[in-house]
Amino acid sequence: MSKFLYIVVIKAGGIVKNKFDKYTKNPRKVNEEILLKIINLNVSTEIGKKYNFKNIKSIEDFKKNFPLTDYSFYEDYIKRMGEGEKNILISKNIKYFGHTSGTTGKQKLIPVTKESRKIASKYMAFYSNRVCYESFKENWTYGRGVLISDIVNTNYTKSGIPICSATSGGMNGIKYIIPFLFTSPLEVMKITDKEAALYLHLLFALEESSLMYISGVFISNILDFFRVLEEKYQLLVRDIRKGRVNNKINIDEKTRTALNKLLSPNVSRAEKLEEEFNKGFKGIAKRIWPRLLYIETVTGANFSIYDDKVNYYTASLPIYSPSYASTEAMIGINPYINKIRYVIILDTAFYEFIPIEKGEVNANKTLNIDELEIGKKYEIVITNNAGLYRYRIGDVIKVVGYYNNCPEVEFMYRKNQVLNMVSEKTNEEHLTDAIRGTMKKLNINLIDYTTEPDNSITPGRYIFYFEFKDKISKNQIKVPRVIINNKNIRKVITSNCQNNDM
Known part of the structure; x- marks a missing residue:
């Protein structure tokens, strides 16, 4: 069944890729068609009547009729939609509300329809698998992978519409084929305790000696996966040897019973794993999963x-x-496979781009998909299939090339995710470059970091909190003014907030 599904996915990926290649040869035409399709579908909605959608016949008409927006423009509309009102922003029914991470302010609820999810899913489910197959087909095994994800709903609106992360919503759409493509059972995907879920993702992945790939939403999830492996390997080996989930894992008894039915004692696998773990964890992945081909996860920018x-x-x-x-x-x-750059997908949304000039946003005029220049940075504006019109998502990208006639971009940073005590606008890009350089220079093994402004002195400063994997002595640190506490967390204070270097 797994091989059959892979063959279907790979063939479907070829169809999606061919259509994608065709679209990218005439991006302006395709993207305008998507815009007019969105407008025509929503002529009779409340927003469509207010902004005269029936008279919008071109990109220029749309820009004249509709203002640039941010989330505050939609809050009242979305509240009413959550209470069950129809035909407000879109004519289609809401499948669920995706909640954003809240990294640049309070958490937002974003409408998602069956149609909008389907359009996005064909690229994630089909196109990306086709790319992997074409890149690794000489060693392709049609084996299962481990997917570090969940299908957990956070909440429901007053009218009963689910609220969840975009990832959870997408996983819900394929829940019936999860056992055939991924090692983790559906029960693991439903666990809300992140630590317990990660342990169980590992347990079932370790059972699969022919694992073909490891996938997670972000590369930080992949790193957590391996760190838990290194920390809990003895417990994992014991569970594989005995064929049951130990009682230290925080799950309910119903879930434990269901998972135990899927396990059986596997002494030979446990001994093989133990042998490899005892050699150390450098390069461990290929030693315990010899058929492992690749890692699939979002990286680049601040994740790098x-x-x-x-x-x-x-x-x-x-x-x-x-x-x-x-x-x-x-x-x-x-x-x-070997580069981190993204071709704009022309049929998932209509795009506009606000130029970033000398670090400043110039929103007087937005550019279309065919008006961008290589090397320039832009803030993205979208009109999507689920009720957002000329919406500034806050992302800044850089055009780095072209795929046929369609821009290839790199994600740079979130526009509002900056350190900005004295209008110096230190963004994610600055932070990542400085931290990477510092860690490399001092040969320090970083786990994670965060930062906060400190206005208790003049001039103001930023305080950086670093967590390191290994215990280090004071004389290893060359950065001035370092405070080390007993929990192995380093608190590093820069000289002042007007200097972007650390």
């Missing part, structure tokens, strides 16, 4: 600080970053 740490465990297996997506839209797909 985790790449070297993952490479330690995987002996530098290829890391494929498949897509550039947000809760609001599936924006880009990556046709390359």
Whole structure:
């Protein structure tokens, strides 16, 4: 069954890829057609009547009739939709509300329809698998992979519409084929305790000696996966040897019973794993999963600080970053295994681009898909299939090339996710470059970091909190003014907030 599904997915991926290649030869035409389709579908909605959708016949008409928006424009509309009102922003029914991460402010609820999810899913489910197959087909085994994800609903609206992450919503759509493609049972995907879920993802992945790939939403999830492996390997080996989930894992008895039915004692596998773990964890992935071909996860930009740490465990297996997506839209797909760049997907949304000039946003005029220049940075504006019109998602991208006639972009940073105490606008890109350089110079093994502003002194400053994997002595640190506490967390204070270097 698994091989049959893979064959279907790969063939479907070829169809999607061929259509995608055709679209990218005439991006302006395709993207305008998508816009007019969205407008025509929603002529009779409340928003369509208010902004005269019936008279919009071109991109220019749309820009004249509809203002640039942000989330505040939609809050009242979305509240009413959550209470069950229909035909407000879109004519279609809401499948669920995707909640954003809240990294640049309070959490937002983004409408998702069956149609909008389906359009995005064909790229994640089909196109990306086709890219992987074409890149690794000489060693392709049609084996299962481990997918570090969940299908957990956070809540429901007053009218009973689910609220969940975009990832959970997407996983719900394929829940019936999960056992054939992925090692983790459906029960594991439903566990809300993240630590318990990660342990169980590992347990069932370790049972599969022919594992073909490891997939997670972000590369930080992949790193957590291997760190839990290193920390809990003795417990995992014991569970595999005995064929049951130990009582230390925080799950309900119904879930434990269901999972135990899927396990059986596997002494030979436990002994093989124990032998490899005792040799150390450098390059462990290929030693315990000899048929492992690649890691599939979003990396690049601020996530790239985790790449070297993952490479330690995987002996530098290829890391494929498949897509550039947000809760609001599936924006880009990556046709390359060995590069992190995304081709704008023309049929998931209509795009406009606000130029970033000398670090400043110039929103007087938005550019269309065929008006961008290589090397320039732009803020993305989308009109999607689920009720957002001329919506500024806050992402800044850089055009780095072209795929046929369609822009290839790199994600740079979130526009509002900056350190900005004295208008210096230190963004994610600045932070990532500085931290990576510092860690490399001092040869320090970083786990994670965060930062906060400190206005208690003049001039103001930023305080950076670093957590390191290994215990280090004070004389190893060359950065001035370092405070080390007993929990192995380093608190590093920069000289002042007007200097972007650390």
